[in-house]
Amino acid sequence: MSEQWVVVVTDAEAVRTALHPLYGDALTVVRSQWHQELLDEIANVLAATTDVCSLGTGRTPDHQVTVKASVLHLPSRPAARLARYPKNAISLTAVVVPAD
Structure with missing residues (x-):
């Protein structure tokens, strides 16, 4: 099983743009309420x-x-x-x- 990364942030799009090249599909970005x-x-x-x-x-x-x-x-x-x-x-x- 490969590692999965969950990041909870207020600016999901900016974080997704910055981190997706490093983590690819192992990254899940969740917008914080x-x-x-x-x-x-x-x-x-x-x-x-x-x-x-x-x-x-x-x-x-x-x-x-x-x-x-x-x-x-x-x-x-x-x-x-x-x-x-x-x-x-x-x-x-x-x-x-x-x-x-």
């Missing part, structure tokens, strides 16, 4: 939460980059701020959740 600035904003909101267990990036099955975080619990103020962002840009797991 989110700009890095948006992902950074989301990460900053989460980083300001004192109960963050882990914070980084993740990838959806269709190769979109997300902010991926695990928090002990999510207080209402950061939850309200995060609700302003596209839900598909955030992958969030809370360790402590309300009982049903």
